[in-house]
Amino acid sequence: MSTTNSNPPEAHRETLVQAEHLSRVIENKVQRTVILDDLSFRIPTGSLFAINGPSGSGKSTLLNILTGIDQPTSGTILFMGQAIRSMNENQLAKWRGKNVGIVFQFFQLLPTLTAEENVLLALELSRTIPRSQWRARTAECLELVGLADKAKRLPSELSGGQQQRIAIARALANQPPVLVADEPTGNLDSKTANEVFDLLASLTQQGKTVIYVTHDPLLAARATHRINLLDGKIVGGDGLVAVTAGSEEAEA
Numbered sequence: 001m002s003t004t005n006s007n008p009p010e011a012h013r014e015t016l017v018q019a020e021h022l023s024r025v026i027e028n029k030v031q032r033t034v035i036l037d038d039l040s041f042r043i044p045t046g047s048l049f050a051i052n053g054p055s056g057s058g059k060s061t062l063l064n065i066l067t068g069i070d071q072p073t074s075g076t077i078l079f080m081g082q083a084i085r086s087m088n089e090n091q092l093a094k095w096r097g098k099n100v101g102i103v104f105q106f107f108q109l110l111p112t113l114t115a116e117e118n119v120l121l122a123l124e125l126s127r128t129i130p131r132s133q134w135r136a137r138t139a140e141c142l143e144l145v146g147l148a149d150k151a152k153r154l155p156s157e158l159s160g161g162q163q164q165r166i167a168i169a170r171a172l173a174n175q176p177p178v179l180v181a182d183e184p185t186g187n188l189d190s191k192t193a194n195e196v197f198d199l200l201a202s203l204t205q206q207g208k209t210v211i212y213v214t215h216d217p218l219l220a221a222r223a224t225h226r227i228n229l230l231d232g233k234i235v236g237g238d239g240l241v242a243v244t245a246g247s248e249e250a251e252a
């Protein structure tokens with residue numbers, strides 16, 4: 001991934017994620033529900049990528065499949081050239097810890113830990129960098145989200161926007177190349193939402209790829225690339241790819 005050129009010409013952008021013919025079907029004795037229906041798209045490295053659509057369109061399901069938290073019923077995902085499906089649970093967890101920072105709608109900070117302890121915990125759990133560097137890395141992440149002065153506060157002593165910025169600091173702790181966020185501003189007022197979104201967007205200038213889910217067309221419009229979902233289908237956007245016929249995979 002190039003970090004020296006923050007805005008490479010489109011033709012030269014590498015592909016971070018290549019998704020082909022992704023489907024997710026849930027079947028029980030009574031009915032068969034198609035949650036995602038044959039989605040194919042690519043996410044360019046360094047993009048600010050929106051998964052947009054109304055409630056129930058399949059956004060969270062798709063995001064969970066992209067990060068290997070959930071499995072597709074059929075189809076393939078190449079994530080930085082690696083087939084997500086080829087990894088077992090252990091390998092996936094390791095891979096995710098190193099490569100993907102996750103930001104949640106409801107922040108998910110541990111309430112009894114201070115802001116800096118929440119960030120430290122991410123380093124402790126993943127052990128991607130030596131213990132001697134944990135403090136410095138935590139301070140750096142808090143600085144990056146503009147909350148160095150709130151390091152000792154508990155989440156309950158922070159505003160919603162500040163809590164989400166701490167959650168972003170935590171997601172950045174292991175220096176993942178990719179951040180994924182499911183409705184990261186869905187629980188914030190519009191001014192705070194814009195500030196948090198600006199922070200997420202600014203991370204692409206440091207070479208990160210930010211993939212976010214939103215039902216808000218205005219936030220989706222700020223993406224560099226997007227797909228629009230409706231009832232589990234892609235109905236628009238500019239992340240589409242031409243896929244070769246017959247590349248579907250057999251059932252998992």
Ligand SMILES: Nc1ncnc2c1ncn2[C@@H]1O[C@H](COP(=O)(O)OP(=O)(O)OP(=O)(O)O)[C@@H](O)[C@H]1O
Binds near residue numbers: 033054055059062
């Ligand atoms: N385990 C499941 N069993 C049956 N249906 C499911 C399951 N998980 C999700 N669904 C259905 O799949 C559809 C897509 O769900 P998903 O959570 O991906 O939507 P979403 O776009 O993220 O919605 P929201 O904006 O409300 O978060 C919904 O209709 C949901 O009810």
Ligand SMILES: [Mg+2]
Binds near residue numbers: 059
């Ligand atoms: Mg959702």
